[in-house]
Amino acid sequence: MTSAQAPGIDAREVTQLADRLADAARGAILPYFRTTTLGTTSKLHTGFDPVTEADRAAESEMRAILSAERPADGILGEEFGEAPGSSGLTWVLDPIDGTRAFLCGAPTWGVLIALSGPEGPLYGVVDQPYTGERFRGGLGLAELEGPMGRRPLSVRRGLALGQATLATTFPEIGTEAERAAFGRVAAEVQLTRYGMDCYAYAMLAAGQIDLVIEAGLAPYDIHAPMAVIEAAGGIVTDWQGGPAHAGGRILAAADPALHRQAVALLAEA
Structure with missing residues (x-):
């Protein structure tokens, strides 16, 4: 779904709010990264599907902002499930995608934030707090902001x-x-x-x-x-x-x- 299929959405409001959510998640998560005291549990009775204090803290922060700023929107998060809304829009959150990498100290994990309608995402952010990289896409935007500044995002084409x-x-x-x-x-x-x-x-x-x-x-x-x-x-x-x-x-x-x-x-x- 493109921004043209999303009437009534204020792109500036959405992108700024998504950045606020990503900033809040960064603040909640980074104090836990590459520490030896991180509390971890598994979601599975057999096997290992880890969830950490950092996951829960980050999603809690993001949900608090959304509840205050966009109370009519729904929320779907990995850690705390679904909160239905009345606007037809849902914020889809994964506070730490790649918890296993997070536990290993590898920087391939990230914070995932999307605003979605019934047919799929309208806008998304993939944020890597440790490297300071933020990938934004949708509502007319496709860019990477990071330590080397901002630049457009564009896939590689033409390879066999x-x-x-x-x-x-x-x-x-x-x-x-x-x-x-x-x-x-x-x-x-x-x-x-x-x-x-x-x-x-x-x-x-x-x-x-x-x-x-x-x-x-x-x-x-x-x-x-x-x-x-x-x-x-x-x-x-x-x-x-x-x-x-x-x-x-x-x-x-x-x-x-x-x-x-x-x-x-x-x-x-």
Whole structure:
């Protein structure tokens, strides 16, 4: 969904508020990063799906701002669930996407903030507090602000599949069938990188990565990256080329040719 499909939205108000949310999350999270006293629990009875004090603190800060500033909007957050609204708009929040990376001290995690309508994200921010990088996309904006200033975001185009860089969060992506599908694409590209979390999507929007393939995502994992990538000229769908905003199996591509080739490989029996 583009800003042209979002009548009545004040782009300046939305972008400024999203920056305030990202600033609040930075302030809540950074005191916990690369410390040895971080409290961590697992959401799963078996396995390890970590959540930290930093996750909860950041989402609490963002929700407090939204409740005061946009009480009619809904909120969907990873840590505290859904609060329905009456405006038809929902703020979709993931306070730390990449908690495992966060626990390891690796800076591939990020804060994800999106404003979405029923058909998907209208505006998104992918913020990396430690490196000071903020990727914005939607409502007429596609830019990176960071230590080297501001610059437009634009995907890389024109590479053949054999020249492309592919990224994912986990090498053990999804089910056995999903791993095999991912492997078919990985066998064709020039370079595959693992453990990238939301930073892979940001790098696709910045023209550094060409494909991101993941499975098992929730809506709060993909709304902000989707907005940023689409604003930068890329494509985000499910593995069949359909809508991606519900999560699940996600394919992000820098251009239509790569997207078509990846869809075909993912679909092979």
